[in-house]
Amino acid sequence: MGKEIYAMIKIKNLKLKNRFLLAPMLEPNDIAFRMLSKKSGCALTYTGMTSPLSQKEIILDDRPAIQIFANSEEGIEDFIKKYDKKVKLWDLNLGCPSDLSKKLGHGAFLKDIIIIERIIKKMRSSTKKPITIKIRKTKIAFKILKIAEKYVDAIAIHPRTISQGYSGEPDYEFALKIKKATLLPVIFSGNVNKKNVSKILNDFDFVFIGREAIGNPKIFSELIGKNSKITFSQYLKLAKKYNLPFRQIKYQAMNFTKGIRAAKKARKELISVKNIKDIESKQIF
Numbered sequence: 001m002g003k004e005i006y007a008m009i010k011i012k013n014l015k016l017k018n019r020f021l022l023a024p025m026l027e028p029n030d031i032a033f034r035m036l037s038k039k040s041g042c043a044l045t046y047t048g049m050t051s052p053l054s055q056k057e058i059i060l061d062d063r064p065a066i067q068i069f070a071n072s073e074e075g076i077e078d079f080i081k082k083y084d085k086k087v088k089l090w091d092l093n094l095g096c097p098s099d100l101s102k103k104l105g106h107g108a109f110l111k112d113i114i115i116i117e118r119i120i121k122k123m124r125s126s127t128k129k130p131i132t133i134k135i136r137k138t139k140i141a142f143k144i145l146k147i148a149e150k151y152v153d154a155i156a157i158h159p160r161t162i163s164q165g166y167s168g169e170p171d172y173e174f175a176l177k178i179k180k181a182t183l184l185p186v187i188f189s190g191n192v193n194k195k196n197v198s199k200i201l202n203d204f205d206f207v208f209i210g211r212e213a214i215g216n217p218k219i220f221s222e223l224i225g226k227n228s229k230i231t232f233s234q235y236l237k238l239a240k241k242y243n244l245p246f247r248q249i250k251y252q253a254m255n256f257t258k259g260i261r262a263a264k265k266a267r268k269e270l271i272s273v274k275n276i277k278d279i280e281s282k283q284i285f
C-alpha cells in the first residue's frame with residue numbers, strides 16, 4: 001500500500017493507527033473478542049448495537065466506539081454521559097435490517113428524517129467525542145447524509161439493501177456515490193477481505209472488517225503486515241477474566257474453528273461441551 005494511504009488517519013480529533021476497524025457486530029463483539037482484535041492491530045473496535053435504555057453494564061477496556069440504536073432521543077443523553085469518558089467515539093446504527101428493527105422502527109427502518117435528525121442532534125449535544133453513523137443502501141441514504149454532515153464526523157456505508165440482508169453483492173458504485181457526495185471520511189463495509197482491501201482503501205478512508213474477523217481476529221495483524229500470535233487460548237483467557245457466559249464462549253469456540261484443519265470434526269466435537277474444561281480437553285485449538 002502506498003505511503004499516501006497513511007497520510008491522514010483521523011476521525012475528527014481521534015488519531016487512528018491504521019484504517020482497519022472492527023465492524024459493529026452484535027453477537028461476536030464481546031469484550032474479550034474486541035480486546036483480542038485490538039491486540040491484533042485493529043485501530044478501533046465497535047460494540048454491537050446497544051440500546052441507550054439498556055441497564056446492562058458495558059465493559060469498555062478496549063476503549064471502543066459504542067454503537068447505539070434508537071427510534072427516539074429517549075435516554076441518549078444520560079447513556080452518553082455515563083460512558084463518554086471510556087469510549088473513543090459514538091456511532092448510530094441506521095442500517096440494521098433485522099425483524100426486531102422492523103418491529104421497533106430503528107436501524108434501517110428508521111425512515112423519518114426528522115426523528116433521525118433529532119437523534120443525531122441529541123448525540124452531538126451530549127458529547128465532544130467523534131460521532132459516526134452507519135447506513136445502508138436505501139432511498140433516503142443521501143438525505144441522511146446531508147443531515148449527518150451537520151453533526152457527525154464520518155459515515156459508514158454498507159451498500160446492501162434491506163432485503164439483501166448480509167448476502168448478495170454490496171453495491172460498490174452506490175458506496176462510491178456516497179463518497180463523492182461528501183467531504184466526510186467514509187468507512188466502507190461489505191465483504192472486505194485481504195484480497196480486495198487495497199483497492200477499497202484507494203476509494204474510501206476506512207474499512208470495516210466484519211465476518212472475515214469472526215473467529216479470526218488475527219486478520220488485523222495480517223492486514224497491517226505484523227506477525228502476531230492471536231489464538232483461541234488468548235480469547236479464553238480474556239473470556240475468563242471478564243467472566244463471560246459459557247454459551248458465549250462456546251459460540252466463539254465454534255467461530256474459531258474457522259481456520260483450523262478438520263474444522264467440521266472440531267465443530268461436531270464442540271456441540272456437546274458443557275463447560276470450559278470440556279472445551280480445553282478436546283485439544284482442538
Ligand SMILES: Cc1cc2nc3c(=O)[nH]c(=O)nc-3n(C[C@H](O)[C@H](O)[C@H](O)COP(=O)(O)O)c2cc1C
Pocket residue numbers: 023024025026027028047048049067093095096134158166189190191192208209210211212
Ligand atoms: C453476526 C453479525 C452481527 C452484526 N451486528 C451488527 C450490529 O450490531 N450493528 C451493525 O451496524 N451492523 C451489524 N452487522 C453488520 C456488519 O457490521 C457489516 O456491515 C456486515 O456484516 C457486512 O460486512 P462484512 O461482509 O465484512 O461482514 C452484523 C453482521 C453480522 C455478520
